[in-house]
Amino acid sequence: MIRLGGKRCLFVGLALLMLLLAGCSGEPYLSTLTPQGENGEMLLDLMLLTTALMSLVTIVVVIIFIYVSTKFRRTKAKENLIPKQVEGNHKLEITWTVIPIIILLIVAVPTVSATFKLDVNQEKIPEDAIQINVTGKLYWWEFEYPNEQIVTSQDLVIPTGERIYLKLKAGDVKHAFWIPALAGKIDTNTDNENYMWIHAYKEGVYYGKCAELCGPSHALMDFKVKAVSKEEYEKWIANMQKPTEEPTDAVAKAGQEIFAKSCVGCHAVDSNDPRPEAARIAPNLSNFADRERVAGIKDLTPENVKAWLTDPEAMKPGNKMTGTYNLSAEEIDAVTAYLLTLSKENQ
Missing domain, CATH: 2.60.40.420 (Cupredoxins -  blue copper proteins)
Incomplete structure (x- = not known):
């Protein structure tokens, strides 16, 4: 029997606690497990599929391991017993070759399909779609609505129920744009532009973060996505296009x-x-x-x-x-x- 000393027990306990906390989010709006849009749901479906397959493989392997360890354990009564040799068994070799191929196909087909659905570039953006230029900078985000001639920052306002196309780049160092509830992360680079689309089913505030280590305040490079109705969005656009009023106080x-x-x-x-x-x-x-x-x-x-x-x-x-x-x-x-x-x- 393996005995762990006090320090080893503490180390194992801390390791297990860190593993448990790694799956926790201090805020529910930062979880990929509660998708609120088409893009996010697509990614969650892939996560659930791969997790289910990995869990199934793990369970089967553990069952086989326990069975073999129990049946063929060495005892005094069986110390001279040589188990049946299966080397060169074509059926077994075909079986453990075909099964991984089938698993790979089950994962590959929906993954490739989702990749093509999520892929976008300037040529694929519909002419009447809402386009927003996103620029990551130390340590804040700029949002430009080129068709409406609006520049703002930190709060990305979008209408619900339609795809919003984003052109992303970085203004200084590499960042990564990530809205856990709406979409996966995508890099913003200084030397090229990346594209993505987001979609929100319902009105609400969805929080985003920079997902690429970019400096001492990387963890503080937050922003918000405010999804509003089409009417509220048009009203917001109209208000933003008005001149800034002079203070009276x-x-x-x-x-x-x-x-x-x-x-x-x-x-x-x-x-x-x-x-x-x-x-x-x-x-x-x-x-x-x-x-x-x-x-x-x-x-x-x-x-x-x-x-x-x-x-x-x-x-x-x-x-x-x-x-x-x-x-x-x-x-x-x-x-x-x-x-x-x-x-x-x-x-």
């Missing part, structure tokens, strides 16, 4: 002046951003007050906005805003007041 006006001197070189507050893509080096803030998160990770509250403006490095290490300018407490209060007036939904 005195503090917010002062913040606007500070923003124009310190921040406008990187951030735009017009969703119809006329600047070329290379000049869009920071998130578009035209609908900042409509978002639920600051920097994509903190709740949108005045306190969190001020914390972000005061010390971006503490919230997202390695971000490009760190050290770009230093504002006094009064200036930060004013800029915060201005940012919280940047709303498109309440115009």
